[in-house]
Amino acid sequence: MYDLIIIGGGPGGLAAGIYAVRFGLNTLILERSEISGQIALADVVENYPGFPAISGLELMEKYKSHAQEAGVETKITEVLSVHAEGNRKIISTDSGDLESKAVIIATGANPKHLNVPGEKEFISKGVSYCAICDGPFFRNKTVIVVGGGNSAITDALLLSKIARKVYIIHRRDRLRAAKILQDRAFATPNIEFIFNSCILEIIGSSGNIRRVEKVIFKDLKTGENHELATDGVFIYVGIHPNTEIIDVEKDEEGFIRTDRFLETSQKGIYAVGDCRDTPIWQLVAAVRDGALAATAANEYIESFKKDTA
Template identity: 45%
Template sequence: MAKEYDVIIIGAGPGGLTAALYAARANLNVLILDRGPYGGQMNNTDAIDNYPGFTEVKGPELAEKMYQSAMKFKPDFEYGDVQAVSLDGENKIVKTDTAEYTAKVVIIASGADHKKLNVPGEEEYSGRGVSYCAVCDAAFFKDEDVAVIGGGDSAIEEGIYLSQLAKSVTVIHRRDQLRAQPDLQKKAFANKKMKFIWNAQTQAIEGDGNKITDIAYKDKKTGEEKKLQVAGVFIYVGVIPQTAPFKNLDILDEYGWVKTDDHMRTKVPGILALGDVRAKDLRQIANAVGDGSIAGQEAYNYLQNLDD
């Protein structure tokens, strides 16, 4: 038999944990589901210096504090890889790889993953010179030479942002022209701190065991192998929303992001979404937490209205 809850939260990142805190604090019966450790991508971040209340905090430490705050109100926590969510009247059925659960409200907080280059050194130096978020990590590279890999809007926007702090920003792109919007290109080309390497295929991210030292790449036209010395590399080759289990609900946009209103509600009553999985511009811990507080309260409001 499927175990019944008032609210099931899919994902235990900062937004999901906040939603759990608010919903469980309202005396709802809450289940948090995640396929991995609670905290989400915070666990992959060495230091966070843009979350209010902390001048700097280790990612795993902040994840632990958020988890303990939520668990104070005694939601259940289960590991499971969600395979599908289906509807049965007002009930939602959540199937994982190991079990089945039902609830009146489902909150999708499954997040998004950065596309990886899948080159040697990328995983090894993640959080130690390799980053996927300039807004998060630019301050750690003040007056240093850094690189941005990519040529789309995100890569160029973040390159411009990095140039405010870094000594120099070299954009490494595998094509001979950028894919970013013309106005962004104009700003980037006019920025004296920004340089460009064209037709470059990244081969490896190299380091000394503690931090990265350079990027090895190949000139696609000449075949020549080269290296660029940098203190940090920011990778922007795409972001993938983790929404495959929700395709049948017709709540996704053409790119796979969940569409919601300002109350985190999707078009399906009782299904909410928050954080990085939503169709939005800024994906940060702070606004995921904000989304989570709204979603937790909205879950309570929805259930109260069902009882009226």
């Protein structure tokens, strides 16, 4: 039996692993692939302290190397489910069952896609799902924000301070965002709204340097298609947490609810990073979560050992 099993090898999971082995815990990280974490898709990361500019993949490789040097054991496998049997935690995988005293869920979340031609091809080449991450690359340029909820309007306002022009394309005739955000957006001179419309295709340059150049969108009222030149497309049509493997308390969107020590509704099971109900989906937040959850898990395991002594 392991002391701690961490499910997910992104920034939060690896940070938890590094802290856990320093506590002397027999720790295993389970991951589906060699390099994981949404940050690995980023061309350049500029907002992580200590690294003014580094590719997401290179940063993830540094995390993984650090964890290996610290003595964290990793295993590539697909986790099917997690449940508790008394004080034991049973982790079912496609290569058999594992047991541990505590579990940290670090499975992350994925932004929902438009699933239109060009979207996948231009991710990190003009297509983004995070203005905080990628906004500075579009200084004095033209960008499109897709969506009408709080995340879309919040990031449109952020982009309006960076970009020359921000178009908001929304498939409905009104926004879903909080009124205060709507009021700010409508009052911002360089934000223009295109309602009752949806993007059909994202088009860009080919060759060695690939960048978004324009989109084709459809006016849902008239049925007409239009072309709009842009340097970037920021997509906010929802985010999907990878939390199906475990039955704990979640919010209406499936994000795991935790207490201030990141423990879930199941004793000895913790959640970190983007899979939990968090106010900010950022790299630094996931790393902080990993450190806190490992610390809390260590205290839980120590109490578990005392109770069974």
